[in-house]
Amino acid sequence: MLKAVFTRYIDNFRGFSREIWILTIITFINRAGTMVLPFLSKYLKEDLGFSYNQVGTVMMCFGFGSLLGSWLGGKLSDKIGFYKIMVFSLFTTGILFFVIQYVTTFMGMCAAMFGIMVIADMFRPAMFVSLGAYAKPENRTRALTLVRIAVNLGFAAGPALGGLIIVGIGYKGLFWADAITCIVSILIFWALIKEKKKEPIEEHNENTQSNVKKHSVFYDGSFWLFLFSSFITAVLFFQLFTTLPLYHKEAYNLTEFHTGLLMSFNGLMIFFMEMPFVGYFERKGVPKIKIIIWGALLMAISFYILIIHIWLGILLISLVFLTFGEMFCFPFSNSFAMGRAPKGHEGRYMAFYTMSFSAAHIVSAKSGMEIISRWGYTTNWIIMGTAGMLAVGCLLLLQRLLHKENT
Template sequence: MQKYGNENLNRAIYHCGVCKFGAQKFKISMLKSGFERYINNFRGFSREVWILATITFINRAGTMVLPFLSKYLKEDLGFSYGEVGWVMVCFGLGSMLGSWLGGKLSDKIGFYKIMIFSLFTSGLLFLGLQFITSFWGLCIAMFVIMAVADMFRPAMFVSLGAYAKPENRTRAFTLVRLAVNLGFAAGPALGGLIIMGIGYQGLFWADGSSCIIAILIFALLVKEKKNPVHVDGHFTQDTKVDSVFKDRIFWVFLFVSFATAMIFFQIFSTLPLYHHEMYGLTEFQTGLLMTLNGLLIFFLEMPIVSIFDRNKTNKLKIMLWGSLMMTFSFAVLLFKGWAGVLVISIMFMTFGEMFLFPFSNSFALSRAPRGHEGRYMALFTMSFSLAHIMSSKTGMEMTSHFGYQTNWIFMGSLGIVAAVCCVWLMKMVREENV
């Protein structure tokens, strides 16, 4: 009996070991399969698109000034809320001018020259910004710097149309956004450490140097190419249009882009101050919250975009979901007292980004007929610049007079309006295609 009992026990132990080994092997196989599916989302891009993504990462990782600009002006230079708001207004006005010039000149002389001029010159200007500390001096300096720096954005969007295959353009936009957010994940946390170690001046050196390094890499490795032949959007290359200003659908779309960008830009103005004043967070802790945003986008955005692309999901419907998620990101901030709401808010904001920005980029380019890509993308980027002006000034003034809670309610309401406009846009597009 003892012998049979031992044999049964040994047999049971053996089978248990086999089951455990099989389970571990299955887990490893599943992880490997999941990793391969994730990597497959990044296949099919041209060499130039990868270089564009690389220089975008270098530039974004070095752009440490923006997340802390409002804190630098308020706490280091002693500006009032109103003065901080006006500097941000000049920042946005310069960005609008730069976006328009960048798009206009991209159509006339090509995106390649604009990109090189913009990044190299703005790098030098950022190096000099640290020596300007007066209110009016900073207003003028921020206007000039952003007028030069934001010539890059419409030119870069047009370049993706030239270097990416038509079927890969939405994913190419997403890849560049991933580079932006990966740099954004590293930049703020490193920026917080630099501030704590050597002060805000270190940020200006990092920002200026990264612009110059990034564009030198681009100039050395990427050859100039003509503007794209547009074949994947609503218009064909033979479509005749009188003016971008008569494209009614595009203008409603621009309002949605403006409204959602206005909500998003609170992350650079009122939110860092809210973190410190209401919850006592340090620059480094605020940087870690920004890092969470960047890491989530890095790991999730490309698979999400690929799934929507494969299923041919309506871009405007995805933007509708994104608008609602941005609304929720401010709704949760109304529950005060628990610091965990800051994490929940950032997560809603992050998913709102992932649903909104890649598909809005793609939709904007898809509306542009051949030879008008720069103009369309200029107006698209200008909507973000205008949002930067309105977001910072409105947020700062509303916070100063009525408090943070009123500002969160206003921004959440704006997200609802954007969602309603997305529904209206879907109806307009359906009627246009009948």
């Protein structure tokens, strides 16, 4: 019985091309090397002596740079190809990480963080387009999931390694580590993967390019409704890293160690369960939009659960709902966005998709903290849960629009 379960689990990882596995490995190396980000606010406050307001401003510059970079990366991927953008983005980001350690003024850091994120986040939409080129049509969603798992594992390893580097060398060591991993990962990519033109994707489902009435993303109303829903679910997800750790401490007096255990539980669930879920839904041919709707609903419920402040186990139950929502939403949202794009416009579509996450990153912390400071945690959970239900409503409307497109 156990052998059959293990075999079925491993089968979900079969069928990928050599290029997909290499992309997964360099994604892990790159994300594990992204050690500055978890400690950035601490570095700005403690090492550079910035005020809380200045730290917030730098982080906003970080977010706006991410927005612009995502848009540029997508647009240029369509113009000159994803391969060149990926190589340029990661190699240049590595060089900039060497330089940024010498920037110590407030205005200089604002400009530096904006600039480095413009270059760094050009990589994301280009990488999504590359998956469309190197993955087989029948396993594209699983390929996206494989890369997501690499991202999660990288983010899990990065902060731990970063903490050791700070203790041993100091914050300067983080910039060196980030720079080296960026350059090493893209050199591996450049050496082992050759540029390939993206082939037309033939899929007979609700996302095929034949359903797109206009070639420009700006005229695709259904896609904009999808983006709005993705933005909301991303805002909910980012609460996991902003307001929830504070809530653990203030409402239940949990230590950083206990919060870390909960975060690790989230990562382990994704590692062991997301790929089997994706493989199952793909085999059954379940429409992507239906799975995304269920994901948004589970996310909304996870915040309503937090209103029940009577037992520590509520945190774990809420996290389980949030994690299942994440596993249902994000892999299929990625795949939906790529499948929605007409041939030759994949970069633009993925740019706007990644920009929705960048915008959510900016909005999530600011809105959550503001609501908590004015009205408390319970109000924040009610507002977040209700926002999740709004996303569900938008996705149900999108489902009807897609049905009309197909008839």
